Amino acid sequence: MTELHVWLRHEVRSTERRTPIVPSDARRLVAVGVALTVEDSPQRIFPIEEYEEAGCRIAPAGSWVSAPRDAVVIGLKEVPDEPAELTHHHISFGHAYKRQPGAEALLRRFAAGGGALFDLEYLVDEHGRRLAAFGFWAGYLAAALAVLQHRGRLVTPLTPTSKQELDAVLQPAPEDEEFTALVIGALGRSGRGARAAFRTAGVEPTCWDLEETRDLDRPALLGHDVMVNAVLATTPVPPFLRDQDLDDPTRRLRTLCDVTVDVGSPLNVLPVYDRTTEWNEPVRRLRKEPPLDLIAIDNLPSLLPRESSTDFSASLLPQILDFGTGGAWGRSLDRFHQACRELGIEQREFRRD
Known part of the structure; x- marks a missing residue:
């Protein structure tokens, strides 16, 4: 041999x-x-x-x-x-x-x-x-960054850290307001990671997977404050978010983090942005009023x-x-x-x- x-x-x-x-x-x-x-x-x-x-x-x-x-x-x-x-x-x-x-x-x-x-x-x-994937840590970091951004505690530019240090800043503070969170793709590796990070931050997220996305409840999706997308589509599916959804006057959604970052692919389930965000500028504002912030970093586990x-x-x-x-x-x-x-x-x- x-x-x-x-x-x-x-x-x-x-x-x-x-x-x-x-x-x-x-x-x-x-x-x-x-x-x-x-x-x-x-x-x-x-x-x-x-x-x-x-x-x-x-x-x-x-x-x-x-x-x-x-x-x-x-x-x-x-x-x-x-x-x-x-x-x-x-x-x-x-x-x-x-x-x-x-x-x-x-x-x-x-x-x-x-x-x-x-x-x-x-x-x-x-x-x-x-057989080998970074999914859990991608999801963990996606939820962690979303939480820190939503709470106004995200420090930029981003720098690599350890889980112990990250979890210390994720802990809820007495002055933090409660918010609702949604994880789509909650049963996969990335979804499990996102759920774990939310719980470290003191937040119990709503969990959606295949059953909940077959007939998507858009008002319910837009009724959450924070959303993490952990779905990697392999066949075309209706998008979870469209431009008209971002302009919906009833939208509560304020912070969006996309684990998948399928920009440019016809299988993209979030075709509401056209470029990734980076460590030096991890957050992009998609809408000013009411505000909607996007985090879409394609190497999250490197943090x-x-x-x-x-x-x-x-x-x-x-x-x-x-x-x-x-x-x-x-x-x-x-x-x-x-x-x-x-x-x-x-x-x-x-x-x-």
Whole structure:
């Protein structure tokens, strides 16, 4: 059997502090014979010295472009715009299968270089359940930021923290006014995280899932003060919020946080905004009177980088040990090929040499 060579790349986004493989799990991979190269990354929550002590090979940031052809490059968010041709197998969140902006260009880069994308969002078991996800922490942070914004205690720009520190500021103060909160998608990973954060903040949210959204009660939705959307649609559904809803004079909704951030996708259930918000300006006002504030950050778990990375890495470790083109990885690879076919993209055959 050919030795598996995993190449952990530096994340180019300045606000990305997470990693899909933490040092303790890197040590386990090395111990069973996996060759693990880790790029230096000053922003990664875990220092490079911990990977070196775990027995990993160390490489400069961005050097994956010249890695051996058989190295499997792993990261989380977007790859740089160069090189134009992607020749390796990549494991990451590609956000490229629902016609998002830039999706076709990314898939064409893989096709041109003969590489392939194993999208972590589509690394699923035989029942379609994701095997490694940041969902709980995305939901937790979505609700936490929504609460702090609604209570007037959100400090910007946002900076990474720990759950202990975050929970300390989430605790209700005597002067805080009560408010109502709604979590849509409450039974999924992100929904569970949002519910947990609301309860830490002393708020018992209304919980909606599939049953409640089949025949959406818009007046009830707009009658809540705070809403967190944790629904990731895979087929077209009527939007939960429309522009006319934001102008409804009976609207009580004041704070909206979107975990999914499906901007630009035809499957977006909140087509009332056209761009994400960022750490330096996390809140965007959608309406002035009555006010409606939006939080739509697409890497929320990076604000709790240690906790979210540790949980994700633990889930991903057994999958890496079983890496190949069958099972869950085969399903992920099939989804990549399907996306290329849907766009009429011809793919070059992958070569290891």
